[in-house]
Amino acid sequence: MILTSPLLSAVPGLRHAFFTREGGVSDGIYQSLNGGLGSNDDPAQVTENRRRMAERMGVVSDHLIAAHQIHSPDTVVATGPWQTSARPKADAIVTANANLAIGVTTADCGPVLLVDPNARVIGAAHAGWKGALTGILESAIEAMEKLGAERSRVIAAIGPLIRQQSYEVGNEFVARFLDADAANAVFFLPSDREGHAMFDLAGHIRMRLENAGVLMIDDLGVDTYSDERFFSYRRSVHRSEPDYGRHVHAIALES
Numbered sequence: 001m002i003l004t005s006p007l008l009s010a011v012p013g014l015r016h017a018f019f020t021r022e023g024g025v026s027d028g029i030y031q032s033l034n035g036g037l038g039s040n041d042d043p044a045q046v047t048e049n050r051r052r053m054a055e056r057m058g059v060v061s062d063h064l065i066a067a068h069q070i071h072s073p074d075t076v077v078a079t080g081p082w083q084t085s086a087r088p089k090a091d092a093i094v095t096a097n098a099n100l101a102i103g104v105t106t107a108d109c110g111p112v113l114l115v116d117p118n119a120r121v122i123g124a125a126h127a128g129w130k131g132a133l134t135g136i137l138e139s140a141i142e143a144m145e146k147l148g149a150e151r152s153r154v155i156a157a158i159g160p161l162i163r164q165q166s167y168e169v170g171n172e173f174v175a176r177f178l179d180a181d182a183a184n185a186v187f188f189l190p191s192d193r194e195g196h197a198m199f200d201l202a203g204h205i206r207m208r209l210e211n212a213g214v215l216m217i218d219d220l221g222v223d224t225y226s227d228e229r230f231f232s233y234r235r236s237v238h239r240s241e242p243d244y245g246r247h248v249h250a251i252a253l254e255s
Helices: 043-057 129-134 136-146 171-180 182-187 201-211 233-238
Strands: 014-019 064-066 075-077 092-095 101-106 110-116 121-127 155-158 168-170 188-190 196-199 216-219 247-253
Touching (some): 014 043, 043 064, 043 247, 064 247, 075 136, 110 201, 121 129, 121 136, 121 201, 121 247, 129 136, 129 171, 136 201, 168 171, 171 182, 171 196, 182 188, 182 201, 201 216
Parallel strands (some): 155 216
Antiparallel strands (some): 110 155, 168 196, 188 196
16 A cells, blocks of 8 residues: 655654555546546545545544645645645645645656654655756755755655656657756666657656755655556556546654
């Protein structure tokens, strides 16, 4: 049902989980632990799946929260459950409040969980290619610092995401990264198809974290596209499926 990071697991008073697609009630293409509020799955099944995930995180259902992700560099600070059904639009959440599981949803993008164990400040970031390129990780770290964290103490874990061997992109994608910084060329390898390349999202995420001053980084090394334990947007497209499930990846401070 979950994968964990050895680095995060060693932090006292911290819970975290990179959830797989196993252990839920959804069926069909969503089988089985689909946490995607934006999917076309039966809402009652998604609610039950999220209840199970909240229970695993040691919180009540409404204390497992995620933002309305828009592939942005925007971070919000959470002090409790959202007060309305309209979730804030952002791609990272940070908090210093205990018994609140902050999470992100993914289906190939990169989930990054963060903690400063001394300050007891945590963060969860949704780092797809656009968010990573435009600064979502830096934004999350800066928001953690405003709550008392120090980036030199932050521990980060990179969860399941689409890996370079599965992530083929076009030349226009490569150009966008090179226009931002020519040094990004290191994250691309030639593809078998002319006019395409293979992109290392995990490597780019690690570089952004390191450049931001975060040096304690754990990467689970899992490829969502090739590993059937995980939902994958790109795999669903290749199979001509009408929709796809989403994972929840969460982190929480114990009281």
